[in-house]
Every structure is written in C-alpha cells, then in structure tokens.
Amino acid sequence: MSDKILQVxxxxxxxxxxxxxxQAVRDVSxxxxxxxxxxxxxxxxxxxxVTTKAVLGILSGNATIESGEILYNGAxxxxxxxxxxxxxxxxxxxxxxxDPLSALNPIMKIGKQIVEALVLSGSTPxxxxxxxxxxxxxxxxxxxxxxxxxxxxFQFSGGMRQRIVIAIALASDPEILICDEPTxxxxxxxxxxILELINEIKERSSLSIIFITHDLGVVANxxxxxxxxxxxxxxxxxxxxxIFYNPKxxxxxxxxxxxxxxxxxxxxxxxxxxxxxxxxxxxxxxxxERNQYALKIDQREAPPFFxxxxxxxxxxxxxxxxxxxVDPPPILTERIARMKRRAEDVR
Amino acid sequence: xxADTNTREALLDVRGLKTYFSSGHxxxxxxxxAVDDVSFQIFKGETFGLxxxxxxxxxxxxxxxxxxxxxxxxxVYFDGKKISGKLGRNEINQLTRNMQMxxxxxxxxxxxxxxxxxxxxxxxxxxxxxxxxxxxxxxxxILDKVGLTKDHATRYPHEFxxxxxxxxxxxxxxxxxxxxxxxxxxxxxxxxxxxxxxxxLFNKLKEEMGLTILFIxxxxxxxxxxxxxxxxxxxxxxxxxxxxxxxxxxxxxxxxKSLLSAIPQPDPLFERKRARVAYxxxxxxxxxxxxxxxxxxxxHQVYASQSEVERYKRELGQ
Numbered sequence: 001m002s003d004k005i006l007q008v009x010x011x012x013x014x015x016x017x018x019x020x021x022x023q024a025v026r027d028v029s030x031x032x033x034x035x036x037x038x039x040x041x042x043x044x045x046x047x048x049x050v051t052t053k054a055v056l057g058i059l060s061g062n063a064t065i066e067s068g069e070i071l072y073n074g075a076x077x078x079x080x081x082x083x084x085x086x087x088x089x090x091x092x093x094x095x096x097x098x099d100p101l102s103a104l105n106p107i108m109k110i111g112k113q114i115v116e117a118l119v120l121s122g123s124t125p126x127x128x129x130x131x132x133x134x135x136x137x138x139x140x141x142x143x144x145x146x147x148x149x150x151x152x153x154f155q156f157s158g159g160m161r162q163r164i165v166i167a168i169a170l171a172s173d174p175e176i177l178i179c180d181e182p183t184x185x186x187x188x189x190x191x192x193x194i195l196e197l198i199n200e201i202k203e204r205s206s207l208s209i210i211f212i213t214h215d216l217g218v219v220a221n222x223x224x225x226x227x228x229x230x231x232x233x234x235x236x237x238x239x240x241x242x243i244f245y246n247p248k249x250x251x252x253x254x255x256x257x258x259x260x261x262x263x264x265x266x267x268x269x270x271x272x273x274x275x276x277x278x279x280x281x282x283x284x285x286x287x288x289e290r291n292q293y294a295l296k297i298d299q300r301e302a303p304p305f306f307x308x309x310x311x312x313x314x315x316x317x318x319x320x321x322x323x324x325x326v327d328p329p330p331i332l333t334e335r336i337a338r339m340k341r342r343a344e345d346v347r
Numbered sequence: 348x349x350a351d352t353n354t355r356e357a358l359l360d361v362r363g364l365k366t367y368f369s370s371g372h373x374x375x376x377x378x379x380x381a382v383d384d385v386s387f388q389i390f391k392g393e394t395f396g397l398x399x400x401x402x403x404x405x406x407x408x409x410x411x412x413x414x415x416x417x418x419x420x421x422x423v424y425f426d427g428k429k430i431s432g433k434l435g436r437n438e439i440n441q442l443t444r445n446m447q448m449x450x451x452x453x454x455x456x457x458x459x460x461x462x463x464x465x466x467x468x469x470x471x472x473x474x475x476x477x478x479x480x481x482x483x484x485x486x487x488x489i490l491d492k493v494g495l496t497k498d499h500a501t502r503y504p505h506e507f508x509x510x511x512x513x514x515x516x517x518x519x520x521x522x523x524x525x526x527x528x529x530x531x532x533x534x535x536x537x538x539x540x541x542x543x544x545x546x547x548l549f550n551k552l553k554e555e556m557g558l559t560i561l562f563i564x565x566x567x568x569x570x571x572x573x574x575x576x577x578x579x580x581x582x583x584x585x586x587x588x589x590x591x592x593x594x595x596x597x598x599x600x601x602x603x604k605s606l607l608s609a610i611p612q613p614d615p616l617f618e619r620k621r622a623r624v625a626y627x628x629x630x631x632x633x634x635x636x637x638x639x640x641x642x643x644x645x646x647h648q649v650y651a652s653q654s655e656v657e658r659y660k661r662e663l664g665q
Binding site: 043044158189190191192193195214215217218219220221223240241244245255256258259260261262264265268269270271274339343 | 569606609626
C-alpha cells in the first residue's frame, strides 16, 4: 500500500467564462496508492470531477491548469500536450462515466465497441480480440456473452450497460480506474451489483481506483481512503473509518449529518445557504458563511491542514491549539455511537 | 383490516388501479402494464411513501391518481368521493384545489417566462380568485412559509438556485391549501446539503398545514426518514405496505428484503459485512395460485398467494 502511483500536487484549475475566471479547483493535493480506492466526495460544483478530468487531460477548451503537478510514472501530466496523452488515456488510466447510455455508441454493436477498445489500446491483435472481448464480458458478469456480443446498447438494461462501460475501461488493463459517479444513474439494487463488481475487480487485479460520488453510503462501501472537497479545495482526508467515525472538519460534519440513514428520527442538520459562487471564492475558509462553528480567523485566512493522525488530516482552524473546543452536532455523535454499538453487536 | 386502520379516516382510497400503456396495432400490439391492480389507502395527516426501482410504476401511480393519466381499470376515491373516470367541471375544480403535485425537476416544471408570482398564483386564478391583491397576499404568505421573501415574487425561475426553485414548486402546490400533496421525487434532483433543507421544510409544513402527502422516491433512506407508512412497488404491482419501522424491521416479501439489503449505509464497518439478498421473481408460482393482498401482521399487507402467506408467517414466527 505504500507505493504511490499518482501524485497530485497543488493543482489549480480555472475556467474562463464571460463573467470572469471560475476557480474550480484551488490548490488540491492528494496521493493515490497502488491497489487502493480513493473516494472523492463533495457536492456538485465542488471540483471533484474537474480534478479527475485534469488527470486525464480531458478538461474542456476554456479550462486551464494554472499551476500544480500531476505526477504519474515520473512524468508530469499537467504539462502534457494532447498527443502525449495518447499513451496514457484509456490505456494506463481509464474512466467510467456516470451515464452509461451516453458513454456508448448507440449505432455500434456492443461487441465491436469492446473489440475497438482492445485493438486501439494496442494490447491485442485483431484476431484474438473477439475471444478477449467475450472474456471481458464474462468477467464483468454479462450472461450469454456470445449472444450479447452482437446486440446494440438499447437492448441492454442500465446496469448491464454500465458493466459494458466497465469492461471497455478494463480492456487495456489499466493501472488506474477513475469512476465518476458510476452508480448515480442506477437503481439501488443495480448499484449494489456494480459496487460489488468494482470491489471484486480491484481485489483481483490490484487496480487503483479514484471513485467520485456524493453518496456517502457508496463511499463507505468502496473507499479505503476518503477526500472531502468543498469549493475547489480538499477540506479533510483520511482512511474511511477515520472520516466516518472521527470526522474533524465542520463541513464533513454537516455533510454526514444532512443525510438521513435508516435509523434517523431527529431533525436533519441542514446546511444553510448555498455553495459559494466560484467566480468570487470567499476569502479565508470558503465554508465560513454557512458554518455555525466558524471562527473569526476563518473570514480572513484559509486554514492549513492539521494532523489528526498519520493518515488523517483536516483543514479547519478548530484543530488549532488556540481554538475553542467544539463538539460535532449531536445528531452526528449519536449516529457514530449507534454505528459503534452495531459494530460490536455484529462481533 | 385491523381495528386501527378502520378507525382512521382514509383520505385517499385506491382500489385495484390499473394503468396500461399500449403501442403498435394488430399483431404487433404491445401492452405495458405500468400499474397493475394496485390498492392502498392513505389516511388523513400521514405521509405515505411509495418506493421502487425506476420503471416500477410508482410515478405512473401518482400521475394516475391526480388524473394526468386515464386509468385502464380500478377506482380512486378522495375524501369519500370517486375521482377517477368522468367528472363534471365543478368536481374537477374542487379536486384540483384539494390535490396538488410537486414535481421532481425544479427546472423543467417551472415556466421560464412566468414570474414567481404568476407561477404561484396561477392555481388561485384558475380557481376563480379574481382579485389580484387578494391573490398577492396569499402568495406572499406562502412564499414566507417556504423560506422565500416578498422580493422573490417579481423574479423569474432562472434567477434561483435549485433548492430555491424546488421551494417555488412547493409554494405553487400549497398555495391553494390542498389536503393531499403528491410529491414525485421532490429531492432527488437536489444536492445533499440542499436536500436536507427541503426535507426539513416538508416536515415543518406537514405539521403547520396538516398535510397528507404521497411521497414517491427511490432513495430508501429518505423515504424511511420521511414517511409514516411505506408501500413497495415492483413491476407495476404493490408488493408490501407497512408502517415505516415495521417494514424495515420485518420485511416479509423477498423483493422488499432484497431492496433493503441493497441500501448502502454511511458506516464502513457495517458496509464490509453487509450481504446483499438477490431477488428472483421466478420463485413465485402465480399461474397455479392467484396472489392477493393479505394482512400478515397488524397494518402490514403483503401481496402473495395463500401458500406463500403461510410460509411468510412461519418465517416471522421464528
């Protein structure tokens, strides 16, 4: 687990628009270790998708990487031109999109789409491609692959389509798989199957996964480590247990306690207001306007990362030794206590 | 029916509702049974959650109840009066005032060329309130209740954020002071932090205005949190109806069990152990034995054949 496969350092991405510069990603740093699943959580507009698009070099035309490095295999992807990505995109780093229907070509047979991915990745000669494609379809759990091979995307259900998209992503035997909300468009029962599949593939082929989602239940299922993003910044990161059982950042508290779980009875903790407009990111801690625990310094100065444990860091002034001691909202502490009791019951 | 359900007053009574959609003609005719023989009651002041996967017919059920679709069969009774089938103009006016709908997509469901005042007051105007000042007062009143201000009334939908637009949708539904609100996935298009705001708003309004709500959603945690009773739909059939806690603690139908076992929970240690139960509709043998609604526990109905009911009862006894 100690082997870093991808390092993102101080990444800043902005979009130019008529109104001005939208600062979508502001000084984001994270490491991805071999064989782990790193989950990036946040609301829409928090910059989680933009970060991974920068890694793949598929940012839209009006976006620029202002500064920062994306280190993969000794090369800095942030400096890459489009043609340099040819050897990496879809070969070493693959992407699974949110909507499996728009990710597939509607007028091309499923089999041909997988074969195309195999041949273009250069790993498979044309003659063997069909056999390997059928293999991939079996691997992602498509029943009767010989028949399905000659069908079109519209003949597949949503879950089956997502399996095909995953098969295509795996065709080149990548080292990193980026999943951008892969189950958001799916039903809960299908979602459970796809998550099982992704977990199983990770176990079997020591793949590293970046998993983007806003569903904390899904995060708890797949993630080894979690990074929480807000307004273009990572505000807290740590191992999954640390984030769920010992969160430190007020935004993580708010995120966790604004979703009901199956035992929730009390009033939900709702975050007032809306996420900030990234044309004019607020000075200091971007969350301070919505944060009931905000300190005066939050308005002036963005908090640095404070160490909670070797693997757990949180950017909040509350962890400064001079800050007043604050407890998380009761709905959250009660829920964590309930989860701990349940964990002991199972044992 | 147990004594408890008999004493409570049913505001909405759906009996054997069927909505079929057909396409093609002659030999190629294809019929989709979107809602197939669905019966349930909603009592005054309660929130009834309807859950199921996409395509299971939950939205069609809601839309058929509010007469957006014509039912193929079955009847709907509202406040004791039959509201399905042909109705006179007065009856329809009466009904539209008392039953309102909140839609999923706050962008698509608001006319971009109408101001918030026009959108919210349209229901009042249609219902014969001619005096603009009178309408405006009610509009301001309801905007205040849903957490918007007077100034918002002159603005257009594009000036609002997603959460605010959904508040407008709620205001539009509630301005006529309805007794039943059908909320079709009202929070699923919203961001997590905004979802909590809207759910809390619903809870507040439910208490203040004594609303009865049919809450249609696919997010089971939200439905569980928000509903008093829950109905589970699958392939056009209503499989199980029970009190929210009862359904989650003692699911009877194998599909309900499968659905509940698939919910991911924000608890990593639990997630690692969670075992998913698969559901195979082929386990039922309904060619031989016709299924019916059975009250398997007090206030807990399940759609099953006689032999299955006996088996479920044995399972519950354990």
